[in-house]
Amino acid sequence: EVQLVESGGGIVQPGGSLRLSCAASGFTFSSYWMHWVRQAPGKGLVWVSRINSDGSSTSHADSVKGRFTISRDNAKNTLYLQMNSLRAEDTAVYYCARGGSTSCYGWGQGTLVTVSS
Amino acid sequence: QSALTQPASVSGSPGQSITISCTGTSSDVGGYNYVSWYQQHPGKAPKLMTYEVSNRPSGVSNRFSGSKSGNTASLTISGLQAEDEADYYCSSYTSSSTLVFGTGTKVTVL
Secondary structure: OOEEEEEOOEEEOOOOOEEEEEEEEOOOHHHOEEEEEEEOOOOOEEEEEEEOOOOOOEEEOOOOOOOEEEEEEOOOOEEEEEEOOOOHHHOEEEEEEEEOOOOEEEEOOOEEEEEOO | OOOEEOOOEEEEOOOOOEEEEEEOOOOOHHHOOOEEEEEEOOOOOOEEEEEOOOEOOOOOOOOEEEEEEOOEEEEEEOOOOHHHOEEEEEEEEOOOOOEEEEOOEEEEEO
16 A cells, blocks of 8 residues: 655744655655645645655755755655745645656645744 | 636536636646646545546546646536535646646535
C-alpha cells in the first residue's frame, strides 16, 4: 500500500524556520517526482515545489522562491521541505504528493504549519 | 503565477451531467497538454481524477472526463451521484516549469 506520512508541522513565529518531512513507503520512492502542495484554512490548493526522481532538478512557486527548498533522500525514502523566513501567509496544511512531473498521483494526509507570534 | 480561473460553484441533480471550466493562458493551459483535475472531500486529501487533459488513473470512474480547447480546460461529470459532491481543482504545467492550481469549484448535488 502506498503511504505518504508528513511530519514536522507546528507553530512558529514570523521569520522563523521549519523543516517538513514526508516518509514514503509501498512504492519505489526513487522512481518518482515528488511535490509539496499547501492549503490555507478554508482556501484552495496552492502548488509549492517539485523535485525529480534523483533530486537533480527542482522548481518552486514564486511565492516561496528563495525562502523554501525542496530536497530528498532516496536512501531514506524521505522528502523534505526546508522553510525559512516564514510569514503569516505561509500558514497552511502542507501535503506531500507522489507524481509525475506535471501531476500528483497520490497524496499524504498533510501537516499543519501555523505562523503566528 | 496567477491561479487558473474556475467557477466558484456548480450544481446538478442526480443523474445529470455537469461541466466545470478552468481558464488559463497560452503560458499554461493553452500551451501544454498537462492539465489535471483533482477531487477533494471536506477534511480529506485531494484525489487525482484526470491527467494530461483526458487520461483517467486506474480506479477512477469513467463518469469523469477531461477535455481542452484553447486556453480553457473542462471536467465533465456524467450521471451525477451524491458522492460526487466535493471541491474540484484543475492544475496545469506552466512555461516557468512550475505548476499552478485553479481557484476551485464546489460541486453540489441537489
